[in-house]
Amino acid sequence: MGGLTTLSGFEYVAPTDLAAAATALRDAGGRACVLAGGTDILVQLREGMRAADLVIDVKKIPELLQLDYATDSGLCLGAATPCYQVNTTADVAEAYPALVDATRIIGGWQIQSRASVGGNLCNSSPAADSIPPLLVYQAVCHLAGPEGRRSIPVHEFCTAPGQNSLQPGELLATLTLPPQSASAGSAYQRFIPRNEMDIAVASAASWMELDDSGSTIQSARIALGAVAPTPVLAEEASQFLVGKAPTEENFAAAGALARQVASPIDDMRGTVEFRVHLAGVLTQRTLALAHRRIQES
Amino acid sequence: MAKKTHVTTTINGEETEFLCEPRQSLLEVLREGLDLTGSKEGCNNGNCGACTVMLNGLPVDSCLVLAVEAEGAEITTIEGIAQQGHLHPLQQCFLEGAALQCGICTPGFIVGAKALLDRNPNPTEEEIRFNLAGNLCRCTGYDKIVRSIQEAAERLQSAT
Structure with a gap:
């Protein structure tokens, strides 16, 4: 049957300790892939985006x-x-x-x-x-x-x-x-044009910790995905929230600041303008959800 | 060509041994080596779910599992869902509910739905749609599939 797109040949090892895995990886001199779940690697090998003479399965460690x-x-x-x-x-x-x-x-x-x-x-x-x-x-x-x-x-x-x-x-x-206190909350959201099974057009994670009164943000961190060459922390937006009240108004202001670290590309998933907009909206929404989770816990 | 590896596994309750090259996917070995052609190749990259099998009780895309990784594992394919010549309620309900047209996605949906009902015997419509998001169907529009799974869940519950 010729229908299946087969992978090119490689050797397979499944070491049971980390040192052996690292040695095998080094000895292969860049011609080895580490296999965990395989859901990216096997697609990349099959589609020629990567090549390997050796696949090192680490699930026996x-x-x-x-x-x-x-x-x-x-x-x-x-x-x-x-x-x-x-x-x-x-x-x-x-x-x-x-x-x-x-x-x-x-x-x-x-x-x-x-x-x-x-x-x-x-x-x-x-x-x-x-x-x-x-x-x-x-x-x-x-x-x-x-x-x-x-x-x-x-x-x-x-x-x-x-x-x-x-x-x-x-x-x-x-x-x-690190461990999480009861006064900390967090949330992650992404935008995709479908309900499931897609790659983020833009995404945001927010984390905050409130003080003992629950009315002031003691510490906050915001990170964005798909709007820069790597996922990035929005430092200024995070710092802005420290000492502030956990209100929609402040979450919106943090969203506006988060937009400033977004430097996305235009591609088939979204334009620069849309991704920057999403960075602000998703920051605001994940902050609100993180806060709601603290209140509900 | 890499040396063939001997793999011992349990498929649909039977101990099964096979030889495979490391590059061969579990789907390839099931279909071409073991003649278990119920699992279908759709996209061959983990998007469509037509090749879904259960690996140690969890649904996986068999196109994204190397056959050598199946050493010591328990695998259930669509061929293992009917018992003693009797269709599983999911299969019966898919037939009665016209939950298939071309049928390519059906084995993957049945195996995925079986994995869901094993864990959650009474899922909501939303839970069914969420948990089967990794199975694509281009014929039915999904509604008949969802209703057939709900019907099967009811029959399974009233049978116990």
């Missing part, structure tokens, strides 16, 4: 399949842990609602059964749904390479569309997200 959460220590998420597991772990969904807003809409269920947050990060698309939430939670990326381990803040990870700061032979092992 226990550390990369972690989903450890405790209210006082936060979340440790293995780089290959599938989105579906994140979505269906109730205390994680409650503590990190912006992350689950994203992982519930990365593809459909079939994709979420396989795709991981770590893979979404390593694919480093400007429109990746899970990256704005990771930015507002100040996630830390724990990397492993042939020379050992290092950790970097997630805002230093993506460097350009499809590019990141992983060095040759290095792979993402885990992501850690």
Whole structure:
């Protein structure tokens, strides 16, 4: 039968420890791919956007399949842990609602059964749904390479569309997200022209923490997707909210400031003008939703 | 050509062994190696869901799984949904409700719907539409599919 578009040949290994994976990655000298859920990599290999002599499946490495959460220590998420597991772990969904807003809409269920947050990060698309939430939670990326381990803040990870700061032979092992207080709330939204199964035209994640009275914003972070070469933090908009009341008026003003960091491209998904507009609207809406979630919790 | 790998897996309750190249997708091996042609190739890139199978109880696009990754896994394909020669209520309701025209998407919808009803025996219309967003149908307009799944859910619940 000739209908199937087959992949070109490659070798496959599934090491059970990180050091072996990093060594295999280094030894392949740029001709290897790391396979987690495979929902991006296998498409890229099949369509010739990538080539590989070796595919290194990391799903046999226990550390990369972690989903450890405790209210006082936060979340440790293995780089290959599938989105579906994140979505269906109730205390994680409650503590990190912006992350689950994203992982519930990365593809459909079939994709979420396989795709991981770590893979979404390593694919480093400007429109990746899970990256704005990771930015507002100040996630830390724990990397492993042939020379050992290092950790970097997630805002230093993506460097350009499809590019990141992983060095040759290095792979993402885990992501850690700090614990969340009861006075913190967060949300993620994207705009797509359909209901599901599409790539963001623009997106925003918002996080805020209120003071004890609940009437003043103590700290806030806003991140935007699909409006710059990488997902970006809107620092000025975030700072503007500190010390202010959580009102629609202030959320709208923060949205106007967030628009200033949007430097999108025109493409088939949307124009520059539309994406900048969306950055403001989605910032305002996610701030309001984050605030509502604090009130409802 | 890469050396073939020996894979042992359980497909529709039966231990199954096969040889495959690392580059072969699970869909390729199911269809071309094991003659399980019920799973369809639509887009071959994870958009359409026609190749949906259950892998360890979760629906996946078998075009985006390497066959070598199936080592030790439990797989359910459309061929494993009917039991002892009797159609599953989902299959019966799809037939009675005219939830298919060309039929290419149907195996994927049935497997996806089975995965949903296994977890959520009484889903709302919205839950059905949300959870089956990864299955595309260009014939029916979806309404008959959604209604047939609701009908199957009712029959399954009244049977228990």
